[in-house]
Structures are given as structure tokens and as C-alpha cells.
Amino acid sequence: MQRLIALLLLSLPSPAVAGGFVDLRDAPAVVGDAAAGAAKVTVCVACHGAEGNAVVPAFPALAAQHSGYLYQSLAGFRRRADPASPMTPQVQTLSDADLRDIAAYFASRRRNPPAAPVVAGLPGARLFRDGDAARGIAPCQGCHGASAQGHPQRGTAPRYDYYPALAAQSADYLAARLRFYRDGGNADTSNALIMRGIARNLDDAAIAELAAWLAATPRDTASGDYP
DSSP states (O other), X not given: OHHHHHHHHHHSOOOOOTTOOBOGGGOOOOOXXXXXXXXXOTTHHHHHOGGGOOOSXXXXXXXXXXXXXXXXXXXXXHHHOOTTOTTHHHHTTXXXXXXXXXXXXXXXXXXXXXXXXXXXXXXXXXXXXXXXGGGTBOOTHHHHOTTSSSOTTTTSSGGGGGSXXXXXXXXXXXXXXXXXXXXXXXXXXXXXXXXXXXXXXXXXXXXXXXXXXHHHSOOOXXXXXXX
């Protein structure tokens, strides 16, 4: 899988990004103060729900997400300063310490269980774990773990904290993100560039299958950054 990632990074065109490109393979560990972050998320929970458990399907759940991924996502919104993004005005006045504290806070919260339990044998499960060589689809578990809890090597080096846990995430949000990457959306980090290459062979049916299975898969509380 690491060789596949290296080949993808080399084969894809370099992105033209005004805010610069961030290579997360060399990014340091993210350290923040969850208690301080609790006082900084009043605006966040309006869209992402109490303690980061979003109730609107279009918005991602932030609870129990890895702090590195959350921090880099927030930093990306600030770096890109896209006027079309509703996140831009929310992060422009925040310091780097604020972003780290907010990431630490949401990483420490517990994700609500899925509304519907996972069903064994869903086509999305097989696609996630095994991929589909005939369609050129790589298995997702290489970067997100066999049960979508995060990178299998998370905890061994900071770089692996930048891969998100996908379990118990909104199917609508996941499908939108996969279509974004498939259709050549902005990729200003090494991980986003990898995802753009991985997703380019996904059709709408495959995306729907993956999103449905992931949304029904519980987030393993033992794998989160909980206090």
C-alpha cells in the first residue's frame, strides 16, 4: 500500500493551489488542549451538532475524529480562504493554537452510534476491504483500516493521524466527498492528492455502496482520542 501511495503521488499532476501544497508525510504531531477547545466551539456546534455529533446529513460529524485530521482540515480552510466556503469566515480569525485546541476537543468527544446497525455482506464492505481490480478500485482499508477506524499504523508516527476514521460518518457527506475527489476537486495536501487518484474509478453506484456501509459501521470508542 505504501508503494501504491508513492506511485499515486508521483503519477498525478501537481495541483495549482494559491495557498500552497502541504506534504502530510512529514507533518508533525498535533497537540492541543481539549478543555480550552471546549470554550471555542460555540459556532462550530451550530452546524456540526452538540459535541460534534452532526444531525444534518450534509455536515460531517466531528466527534471522535482524529485530531491530526481535524486540525489539518481546519488549517486547510484557513489556508485556501475560498470565498464560496462557509468555513472560510469561521476560521480566518482563529490562531493556530485555536485550531489545535478545537481539534483536540472534538477528537475527545464520543461519536453517537449509527441509526441503523451494520449489515454483514453489504457490497460496500467488500469494496472497502478488497477493492475491485477489474474496475481499478483500490481497497480503502489500506489507509482507513479494516473497520474504517483510521490508518492501521496510527500511533506509530504522526503522519498516520492525518487519515480520517470514516466509520459512523454521514452517508450523504461521505458520498459528496468521494464525488468531489473523483471529479478532480482541489487537492492541496498529499492525502487529498492520493484520494483524488483513488476515487477516479468510482462510479455513483460504488460511491453509494461505500457511503452506506461506512455510515452503518459503529465508531470504535476504544480507537478514539478520548479522555
